[in-house]
Amino acid sequence: MAKGNPPPLTPAAFQVLLALARGRAHGYRIMGFVSEITDGSVQLGPGTLYRTLARLAADGLVEEAPDMSEDEPHDARRRYYQLTGLGRQVAAREARLLERLTAAAADAGLLSRQEKSA
Amino acid sequence: MAKGNPPPLTPAAFQVLLALARGRAHGYRIMGFVSEITDGSVQLGPGTLYRTLARLAADGLVEEAPDMSEDEPHDARRRYYQLTGLGRQVAAREARLLERLTAAAADAGLLSRQEKSA
DNA sequence: TCAGATATATCCATCCCGGATACAACGAGA
DNA sequence: TCTCGTTGTATCCGGGATGGATATATCTGA
Numbered sequence: 001m002a003k004g005n006p007p008p009l010t011p012a013a014f015q016v017l018l019a020l021a022r023g024r025a026h027g028y029r030i031m032g033f034v035s036e037i038t039d040g041s042v043q044l045g046p047g048t049l050y051r052t053l054a055r056l057a058a059d060g061l062v063e064e065a066p067d068m069s070e071d072e073p074h075d076a077r078r079r080y081y082q083l084t085g086l087g088r089q090v091a092a093r094e095a096r097l098l099e100r101l102t103a104a105a106a107d108a109g110l111l112s113r114q115e116k117s118a
Numbered sequence: 119m120a121k122g123n124p125p126p127l128t129p130a131a132f133q134v135l136l137a138l139a140r141g142r143a144h145g146y147r148i149m150g151f152v153s154e155i156t157d158g159s160v161q162l163g164p165g166t167l168y169r170t171l172a173r174l175a176a177d178g179l180v181e182e183a184p185d186m187s188e189d190e191p192h193d194a195r196r197r198y199y200q201l202t203g204l205g206r207q208v209a210a211r212e213a214r215l216l217e218r219l220t221a222a223a224a225d226a227g228l229l230s231r232q233e234k235s236a
Numbered sequence: 237t238c239a240g241a242t243a244t245a246t247c248c249a250t251c252c253c254g255g256a257t258a259c260a261a262c263g264a265g266a
Numbered sequence: 267t268c269t270c271g272t273t274g275t276a277t278c279c280g281g282g283a284t285g286g287a288t289a290t291a292t293c294t295g296a
Contacts, residue, residue, distance in 0.1 A: 010251090010252065011129060011253095015219075018219065018222055018223055021223070021228055022225075026274080026275090027274070027276095028273070037218070038218060039218065041215055042215070043254095045256095046255085046256095046274090046275075046277095047254060047255070047276090047278085047279095048252080048254060049275095051252085051253090052252090052253095054276095073263095076260095077262075077273075077274050077275065078273095078274065079274090091228055095219075095220060095223035095224075096229065097156060097159055097160070098216050098219055099220045099223075099229065100156065100157065101155065101156065101213075101216055102217045102220050105136055105139070105210075105216070105217075107140075108139035108140050109139070110206070110210045110213045111213055111214065128282095128283065144243080145243070145244065146242070146243050162284095163285040164244075164245075164246095164285085164286085165246080165247085165248095165284070165285055165287085166284055166286095168244065168245060168246085169245090169246090169284090170283090170284095173283095191293090191294095193242080193243080193292075194293085195243045195244065195292050195293075196242095196244085197243090197244075238295100238296090239296090240293105240296105241292105241294080241295100242291100242292080242293070243290100243293090244289105244290085244291080244292100245290080245291100246287105246288085246289080246290100247288080247289100248285105249284105249285100250285090251282105251283085251285100252281105252282085252283075252284090253280105253282080254279105255278105255280100256277105256278085256279085257276100257277085257279100258277080258278095259275085259277105260273105260274085260275080260276100261272105261274080262273070263270100263272080263273095264269105264270090264272100265269090266269090
């Protein structure tokens, strides 16, 4: 099932969606999330981040959220973003693809045996 | 651990490595493998495939294998490829990254609840 | 021998990435 | 309140990857 290929998703775009799946956040924090999630092996530069955010917003996958930070002091520069319903669906679909690729990798013996790290 | 970011790997490059992790194969078959593994949601075009193979070979991640097809009739057009030791290491490292991203997605509730497919 | 499928390879326009740069707004301290 | 270093957003540019179209050669079957 699911043979169709609706709208493709670049790696950077998925990582941004994944960071926002935890909850609303502003750009600079998203960079930190991605670096944290990937244990530092993926680090988005500002160019990639803000361009990706703009594209995701234009495609209706994320939307700007009206500040509303309760614990943080409020900073007029920050722009908060959150997933839309569509954004969550697309992120979920991509996550299932990664899950499948990971399973295939395990199947091929790439994960079970300890491959020496380069 | 593993904070360094040695050589990055494009999605197409990883999918080719993953297909070859199952065993040696020729280009056209790799396309089929990738489509099969991803349930048709990822389909490499010939341009991407052969350019990616050439780059992976130049980087020492894959190498050409001397035909040696036992069950198949032999076809002079085909060029077989297989993973090198380095290629397997790099593929394994990327697989672990995908595993981590998948876990993060599950953590954010993208996999547990059934998100309606778009 | 001829037609169609298989298989590899290259070309080209488009898109994406990462780093550099610029600029605005915040907080701390004198 | 003035200044300074930091935080945060945004744009620009060069290098590289993508994918679709095209070209060409080889295999198979009629």
